[in-house]
Amino acid sequence: MKFDVAIVGAGPAGLFAAKEIAEKSRLKTLVIDMGREVEDRACPASNYKSCLKCSPCSIMCGVGGAGTLSSGLLNLRPDIGGDLSSILKNEKASWDLVRYVDEIFLKNGAPEKVYDPGHDEAEDLERKAASVGVRFIPIRQRHIGTDNAPLVIDNIKKSLDTCGVEFLLLKRVSSIDKGVVTLDDGSKIESKYILAAPGRSGANWLAEEARRLRIPMKYQPIDIGVRVEVPAVVMDPVIKISRDPKFHIYPDTYDDFVRTFCVNSRGFVVQEVYDDFIGVNGHAMTHKTSENTNFAFLVRVELTEPLEDTTAYGRRIAMMTTTLGGGKPLLQRLGELKRGRRSTWDRINRGNVKPTLLNVTPGDVTMGLPHRIVTDLVEGLDKLDSIIPGVSTASTLIYAPEVKFSANLICTNDDLESPLENVFMAGDGAGLSRGLVTAAATGIIAARGILKKEGVEE
C-alpha cells in the first residue's frame, strides 16, 4: 500500500489533521487506528467494569480516540489543555485556531449553546477567590455531552470518508521509520509523510519509537490527585457562572500548584483503565443526570534530579493505590480521611452523598498517596470551601487515584515536524496537548506543516 500521508491514531488530532489535508489538497491519506469504528466502541461492561479484558480499551481507542466516549467539554481557550501560543508563537493565531476547531465541531453537530461566564458574575467569583489567595479562570466552553460525542465524531468520520480519506482500523502500528509504517502483523505501508498522533494510550509506544529513532524528548510535569464528588446543589451557583470552573490554588504548607479540572455537573465518576492500574475520571451526559457533581482535584508534580521521569513516579503511586483497593479505585469520605480512619460501605452509606461509581473499594486514600499530596489536597479543599461552601464536608467523597500523565514532549520544529524528515507529531501522545480542542488544533498545525512542504499555503 502506498500513500502520501499516513496518520497513526484516529483521535481528534488525527481526524482534524486528515480533515485539513483532505479539504485543502488531493494528497492520498490513510488513518490507522488499533481501535474500532464509533458504533462498535461501547464498553461491554456497564460503568466500565472489568474492561481490563478488552484490548484495545474501547474507552481510549478507536475512531475519535479518547474523545468519543468523553464528556466532550470543549475548552475554548488556547492555554487550557496545552499551550497553543507557545507552538504558534502568536497569541491571535492561537485564538483563531481555537475558533476554527470549534466551528468544525459545531458544523458536525456539537450543540449551539456556549457557556460564557457573564462578566459581572465572573468578576465577583474572581474577587471571592482572590480574597483567599485562589485564582478563578473564566473560560468559554461548549459541552457536547457523552451521549452526543459519538454522533459528532461519526459525522466527522463520514465527512472524511466522503473526501476519500481511507481508514485502517483494528490495526496496531508497531514502528514508524522514514517513509514506512509497519503494522503488528508485519505488513508495511509506504507513505511520504507520517503523522504520529497516538494519544495517551500510545504515548509509551511513541516514546519508545522516539528513543529508537533518536528523536529528543523532554519529561513533563504530571498531575496526581483524586476525584471529588459532592451534592450537585453545592456546586450549582458556581456552575451557573462557568460550566467547568477552574480554580488555581497554592496551599499554605507546601505552596504546590493545585487545581480543579474536568468538573462534571450532575455527572458520574467512572473508572479509567490503564495497563497496570485502575484510575478514576468523570463524565456528564446531556440526557442522563445524577444528583452529584464531580471534579478532579490535582497536584502538579515536577521532578528534577536524580529522577526526572514523572510518568514512572505517577504510575508507582497509582499502582500502590490500586493494589490497596484490591484492583479497584479507593473511595473514602473526607471526614474519615481527615481523622485517619478508613471508610467502609456502612460509613459511606450513612453520608448524604451517594457515590455514582460503585465498583470501588472503601478504604484509606492516605495509605496510597504521598503525605505531601494528601496535605495539598486537604488544604486546597479547605480553601475551595471558602469560595464554594460545602465542598469540604465530612461527607464529601474522595476517589483515588486520578493521575493526569503528560506524555514526554517529543521535540519538533514550529510545524510539528520531528528531526526525522517528513515525520510529524500531534496530540496528547506527543506531549503537545491535554484536551480535545488543543489535540485537534495540533493535528491541524501538523497538517498545515505537511501542506506547506507540498507547496499548499493557506
Ligand SMILES: Cc1cc2nc3c(=O)[nH]c(=O)nc-3n(C[C@H](O)[C@H](O)[C@H](O)COP(=O)(O)OP(=O)(O)OC[C@H]3O[C@@H](n4cnc5c(N)ncnc54)[C@H](O)[C@@H]3O)c2cc1C
Ligand atoms: C474518560 C475521558 C474523558 C475526557 N473528557 C474530556 C473533556 O471533556 N474535554 C477535553 O478537552 N478532553 C477530555 N479528555 C481528554 C481528551 O479525550 C484527549 O485530550 C484527546 O482525545 C486527545 O486526542 P489525541 O488525538 O491526541 O489522542 P486520542 O484521542 O487518545 O487518540 C489516539 C488514538 O490513537 C490510537 N493509537 C494509539 N497507539 C496506536 C498504535 N500504535 N497503532 C494504531 N493506533 C494507535 C488509539 O487507539 C486512539 O484511538 C478526556 C479523556 C478521557 C479518557
